[in-house]
Amino acid sequence: MWRDALLVAGKDLRVEARSRVTTNQVAPYALIVLFVFGFAFDQDQYVLTHIGPGLFWVAVLLCTLLAVQRSFSLEAADGARDGLRLSGLDGGGIFLGKAAAIAAQLVALEAVLAFGIVVLFGAHLAHPLLLLTTCALATVGLAAAGTVYGVMSAGLRVRETLLPLLLLPVAAPIVLGATQAWLAAVGLVTGSGWRWLTLLGAFAAMYLTIGVLAFGTLLEEA
Amino acid sequence: MTPSSRQRPGATSSRATRILGALTLAGLAVLAFLGLYVSPPDGLQGETVRLIYVHPASATMAYLGFGVCAVASIAFLWPRTRSYRWDRLAGASAEVGVAFCVVTIVSGSIWGRYSWGVWWTWDPRLTLTALLLAVFVGYLALRRTGGDPLGRAKRSAITALCCFVVVPVDHEATSWWVGLHQNDTLFRIGKSPLIHGWQLATMLLSFVVFTLLFAWMVLHRLAIESMESRLEDEGYVWAIAERRSESGPAPAGATASSASSGPLVAGPLPPVATSQRMVQEAPGSLLAPRPLPRERGEAGL
Known part of the structure; x- marks a missing residue:
């Protein structure tokens, strides 16, 4: 399974590296989302600083939608999905590979977005260990849930509209937990941010389990 | 085809559902009478307390609908019990559950406006109930995507199980987090109910009547699902x-x-x-x- 995961993740990341869609389109889109938030809040630096962590994770969530749609649209043409089905790779391995590739792209986008909220919103990032742990768990959870719902909507005519409808509500606990942990890390709320990592970890574990168990079946029906 | 062999177009009823429907209607009438005339107003909440004869029972029926959906989905995914009947039951009960969830949110919002002064607040129970509604609306959208029936049913069953995870978290929200929403009124471990007399009797009746209504709606929705499938x-x-x-x-x-x-x-x-x-x-x-x-x-x- 792990070998299959590495193969699939390598394939997806190679395709992304060659097409440069993530760097040329998704990363600029992420920064534009931050700019739009800035316009919406009328350049009120105090408000932007205080809601910066929330805006950061909303932007990550929007980027997740693009990354997941991109990950499965790659295989829509030329019967590539049939090739994946017939490849004999383990379903759980394919799931882990695709989720790992999406997670790798999200990590890069989070770095861009973190730079963005520091420069544009004046956020003061402190407690790097808590911030990085939060990012790691939330990214794994988003990538796992995104991959599960991505394959569910992959073969459908309404996939572009169905995926956000399925994924956004499900990912709400990630946005809530990660935002609260970040707010605690930068000192905007009292209390320990570490307790939110339990929610993020449980979410990630649940969707990793569902994905490993069900992805093969879902891929067959996609 | 002779006229005598025709069935009434669109008929989803049977003798059993007609009896159930009549019982439900009678129960709703008695509930309205008890809730609006016999049951006294509350000392603190006044007339708004009458929403308690709708809101908790609606929430329970929403949980019941999503629970039946999850159980039916497991039965569909389990190879030994796999049948499209389970898939149809999952869809029907989820749809009725969503309807009751909407009633729960609307009635709770009206109550909140008079008790808390706002139509909506980001209380954990309220937020999770809205989230529950959103995930099952997504589930119903997934069911309507068409395509191969077996693939659609499998996708829907797996999604239903993912969505159902929110139900126990929503139910326990008032225990796990501090919020505005009150704890359970009736079923309190080791403690007596918070209401008495006609209020208690009416509230208990609301659970019975809403359960009948739930069953009646699911049976009719199930018949429609069967017709659509045919x-x-x-x-x-x-x-x-x-x-x-x-x-x-x-x-x-x-x-x-x-x-x-x-x-x-x-x-x-x-x-x-x-x-x-x-x-x-x-x-x-x-x-x-x-x-x-x-x-x-x-x-x-």
Whole structure:
């Protein structure tokens, strides 16, 4: 399974590296989302600083939608999905590979977005260990849930509209937990941010389990 | 087809559902009478306390609907019990659950406006209930995507299980987090209920009546799901059979089954046969209780 995961993740990341869609389109889109938030809040630096962590994770969530749609649209043409089905790779391995590739792209986008909220919103990032742990768990959870719902909507005519409808509500606990942990890390709320990592970890574990168990079946029906 | 063999188009009822419907209607009337006239207003909340005869029972029915959906989804995914009947039950109960969830949120919002001064607040219970509604709306959208029935049913069943995770978290929200929403009024471990007399009796009746209403709605929705499934399976075949019968006298003993087993188009046919006309022109044949082709082979799914 792990070998299959590495193969699939390598394939997806190679395709992304060659097409440069993530760097040329998704990363600029992420920064534009931050700019739009800035316009919406009328350049009120105090408000932007205080809601910066929330805006950061909303932007990550929007980027997740693009990354997941991109990950499965790659295989829509030329019967590539049939090739994946017939490849004999383990379903759980394919799931882990695709989720790992999406997670790798999200990590890069989070770095861009973190730079963005520091420069544009004046956020003061402190407690790097808590911030990085939060990012790691939330990214794994988003990538796992995104991959599960991505394959569910992959073969459908309404996939572009169905995926956000399925994924956004499900990912709400990630946005809530990660935002609260970040707010605690930068000192905007009292209390320990570490307790939110339990929610993020449980979410990630649940969707990793569902994905490993069900992805093969879902891929067959996609 | 003789007129005597026709069934009423669109009929989803049976003798049992009509009795259940009558009981539900009578129960709702008694509940309205007790809730609006007999039960006294609350000392603190005044007349708004009457929403307690709708809100908790609606929330419980929403949980019940999503619970039935999850159990039916497990039964569909389990190879030994796999049957499209479970898939249809999951869809029907989720849809009714969503309806009750909307009633829960609306009635809670009205109560909140008079008790807290706002229509909505980001209380954990409220937020999670809204999230619960959103995930099951997504589930219903997934069910409506069409395509291969088996694939759609499997996708829906897995999604239902993912969505159901929110239910216990929502139910325990008032215990796990500090918020505005009050704790349970009736079922308190080791403690007596917070209400008494006519208020308690009316509230208990609301659970019974809403359960009857839930069952009545699910049974009718289940019948509609079965009709839709049959229309998908047999609608085209029956439309062809109807067109063939219009083009000339049908051979003795000709039925839709023979039409499906022989050449599909033997005589001159009109160029367009819409699904609407299929329903209008062959209602009895579509609604007649006959085993579905794919249900006969369910063991091999």
